Amino acid sequence: MLHALANPARFLRLMAAIRPWAAGVAVLGLGVGLAWGLLYSPPDYQQGETVRIMYIHVPAAWMGMFIYAAMAVASATALIWRHPVAELVAKASAPAGAAFTLICLITGSLWGKPMWGAWWVWDARLTSMLILFFLYLGYIALWEAFDDPARAGRAAAILALVGAINLPIIKFSVDWWNTMHQPASVLTLEGPKIHPDILWPLLITAIGAKGYYVWLLTVRVRAEILKRQARILRFAAATDRRAG
Amino acid sequence: MSAFLAIVARDLRLGFGAQGAMLTTLLFFVLAVSLFPLGVGPEPQILARIAAGVIWVAALLAAMLSLDRLFQTDQEDGTLDLLAQAPLPLGLVALAKTLAHWLTTGLPLSLIAPLLAILLQMEADAIPVLLAALLLGTPSLSLIGAIGAALTLGAKRGAVLVPLLTLPLVIPVLIFGVGAVEAAAYGLSAGPHLLLLGAFLAGALALSPFAIAAAVRLALE
Numbered sequence: 001m002l003h004a005l006a007n008p009a010r011f012l013r014l015m016a017a018i019r020p021w022a023a024g025v026a027v028l029g030l031g032v033g034l035a036w037g038l039l040y041s042p043p044d045y046q047q048g049e050t051v052r053i054m055y056i057h058v059p060a061a062w063m064g065m066f067i068y069a070a071m072a073v074a075s076a077t078a079l080i081w082r083h084p085v086a087e088l089v090a091k092a093s094a095p096a097g098a099a100f101t102l103i104c105l106i107t108g109s110l111w112g113k114p115m116w117g118a119w120w121v122w123d124a125r126l127t128s129m130l131i132l133f134f135l136y137l138g139y140i141a142l143w144e145a146f147d148d149p150a151r152a153g154r155a156a157a158i159l160a161l162v163g164a165i166n167l168p169i170i171k172f173s174v175d176w177w178n179t180m181h182q183p184a185s186v187l188t189l190e191g192p193k194i195h196p197d198i199l200w201p202l203l204i205t206a207i208g209a210k211g212y213y214v215w216l217l218t219v220r221v222r223a224e225i226l227k228r229q230a231r232i233l234r235f236a237a238a239t240d241r242r243a244g
Numbered sequence: 245m246s247a248f249l250a251i252v253a254r255d256l257r258l259g260f261g262a263q264g265a266m267l268t269t270l271l272f273f274v275l276a277v278s279l280f281p282l283g284v285g286p287e288p289q290i291l292a293r294i295a296a297g298v299i300w301v302a303a304l305l306a307a308m309l310s311l312d313r314l315f316q317t318d319q320e321d322g323t324l325d326l327l328a329q330a331p332l333p334l335g336l337v338a339l340a341k342t343l344a345h346w347l348t349t350g351l352p353l354s355l356i357a358p359l360l361a362i363l364l365q366m367e368a369d370a371i372p373v374l375l376a377a378l379l380l381g382t383p384s385l386s387l388i389g390a391i392g393a394a395l396t397l398g399a400k401r402g403a404v405l406v407p408l409l410t411l412p413l414v415i416p417v418l419i420f421g422v423g424a425v426e427a428a429a430y431g432l433s434a435g436p437h438l439l440l441l442g443a444f445l446a447g448a449l450a451l452s453p454f455a456i457a458a459a460v461r462l463a464l465e
Contacts, residue, residue, distance in 0.1 A: 134412040145399035155395045173416035
């Protein structure tokens, strides 16, 4: 299965087959989930209407973490089996993950103003997401730092794995730091159990966001493969010209 | 073992020499810490409150300074190719170079830190803990930093890239390091923080040579 997918042409056919389904899941999930959450779900008894920020904030946070995990798995596949397409999957994932993480940070900040009275609070979760955002930026910067895509891809894969091993430790240390400096904890989702009227739109939005990510992957990986092929053709043309 | 020590000795000679980065790094560390009282004001309570954080953040930044040269100069003059062909496994070569880096940055920096702590009005009880925490924490900075240095070998803007890749990964060292000193300053036990710093170092010591070696091998292909 893994080796079959290493053939870019076969991978492109699979991507083309998945694309409409992913797009459907994305449109349906994000449409229904966001409409339900933003328009029809009940306001929170304490937070009022501002709780609706959650329907964007929480799925974005989930996606930010999910995509880093996906990137780490793709990077491991790329390093262990020298899998050329897995490397491109990891590369194509990074901007999407960074964008979701940034959305999570911005909505968190917007939510913080009415809830905590400040645009930014060094809450453990927000701080962890900020560090995750930096890790994404470092990964993207490393890809851009080399002219040779083969070199860039494997260096970035090593970085993604080092980051994935370190991420739980960072998360733990930030939680530790937070309890040390900020004893009174802020609102958490685990608190009182979530009412189904809130949970359902949240889950549907999250599934829609996953669909969007898969759709984005099919588009971006295709673009990366075509870019590689264009690069090879350009080199071949340059060599021909010199030879002729 | 003798090859390992030979690499450490060679890098130490280069580090301590006129072109070495040791003095520059130390000077940067002292200067960076001295800027804070000028920035936040000379009130002793404020300085005492921020002393641990300031010293640790300055140590993190100072450790990043010379990292981009760790493998770069050896790659430019071909030494790295020879080292990679040595009978010593590449992971151990990397470990030897990292050890030399720590001996020329982390160690002198840790030893001068108590002096800076006095300048910043740190509690007297906390100063030995600061020294212990720095001695335990700075090797991790060199180890994780060496991964960043090896990954950016031959990259454009490598010198700027190394801190960008490395600093997020060493945040635990900063948190536990400051935690140890603050615990001691409040009269609590610094033990748990120091143990966590030690655990982080043990993990970094076991795992990062593989990552460094993989990255160096990649750069030499």
